[in-house]
Amino acid sequence: MKSILLIISFSFMTCNVKKEEITLSQLLSKGQWIDLSYDFSDQTIYWPNNPVGFKLDTQFNGITPAGFYYSSNAFFSPEHGGTHLDAPVHFAKGKWSSDEIPLNQLMGDAVVIDVTEKCAGNADYQVTTDDITAWEKRNGSIPDDAILLFRTGWGKYYPDKEKYIGTAEKGDSAIAKLHFPSIHPDLASWLIKNRKIKAVGVDTPSIDYGQSKDFKTHQVLYAENIPGFENIGNLDQLPLKGAYIIALPMKIKDGTGGPLRIIAWIGN
């Protein structure tokens, strides 16, 4: 009897030691990071009626009087273009601005809802609760605190304005010509009532579809302090579940959004 008891206690000690040994650095080395961010350039896509897009001005580029090489720029950008954050205050007065969103709200397990086939034949497709139900039938209920990403397949068109947003025209007249899929407002309302998510992201320019006039999905989610990530790249490289998202926006005080660097970790 004594010898048996000794073996049991030894086995528990071994397990505890092994668990404590795993560091964040070691765990991350067992997988890879994928960059879901487009770069900012004169090709970066903004809303058609935005007077100016991203602009990079050279301040200096060459050899200084002191004899060493030096280069530096300044830039201009609207908050809402390219891969960017929508802070809840963008459509919900008094809710979080870009600098107020807690870091924990910007990172979590990724759930990827793939509606590529439905969107292929319909640029005005809006993701419905049925698409969520289909995902949950295969993968189980969306876990609490997930970051919900919608893969429409539109990423392959970026930055071709004609294909990605529906028109290459500029100005207010172009707004009526916007065509791209996104999230149906009814689904936004359903998510608020039935699931606990941290944020939503899309591989199109907006979390409301191109033809939206009232931006209801924005209004519904942002009123609940659920941020949006727009123009996300490389969504086709993510599994339907199992990836981990870290989304770090430029920390603009009182910002309604801003440039976002969003990355996904996939374990081996």
Added chain:
Amino acid sequence: MKSILLIISFSFMTCNVKKEEITLSQLLSKGQWIDLSYDFSDQTIYWPNNPVGFKLDTQFNGITPAGFYYSSNAFFSPEHGGTHLDAPVHFAKGKWSSDEIPLNQLMGDAVVIDVTEKCAGNADYQVTTDDITAWEKRNGSIPDDAILLFRTGWGKYYPDKEKYIGTAEKGDSAIAKLHFPSIHPDLASWLIKNRKIKAVGVDTPSIDYGQSKDFKTHQVLYAENIPGFENIGNLDQLPLKGAYIIALPMKIKDGTGGPLRIIAWIGN
């Protein structure tokens, strides 16, 4: 005898299962993230001879004709101000621009070199190899692929220009009045030859001290594609070792730097 063998095999099974069970999400829940980034506002600190700093312009803020609340801004910023990235190309022609730095170069185990006491009496202090030796005597050799952060104690002065950079004046005449500590060029050269680091960061405006004329530390490190993180906040909240850094800069194509969101994870 048989019963003893059964217990042993069972104990190994238990251990294996426990090891595989640990996900990134679960590991991160055992610690906390600290934001090392200052926000961008009209208080953000830039080099005194930079004609313009951060500027946020309201594009719309109020109730739209359609009847819902909406707010949006555009902004201007030099690449090098506030909590920001120095891309190697900032001082080394042909080296990585902001968009070219691999994600893995921007994250790693933090090593914090605390020279607060030495800087308290000397705003022109430059961190030497002796300071590294002192750290290594207590903590062992700087691990490969570490992100080396220098804590001078200057963070407590931000954004008081007089105390943080040495002058509140603007223009070229103010450059000679810059006083703040940073990394000695001899240490930069020593690190290149003797240690393998991913990046360096400082809680002052520059990886060269305020009185530098040739920015030699920049030249030495950037020639080796080692990026710099400047104006880092909350360094006083990090342990000397054990924290993990993730630094995600705005992805500016051909950028020499840019706004940086840098965070540190500390396990419990």
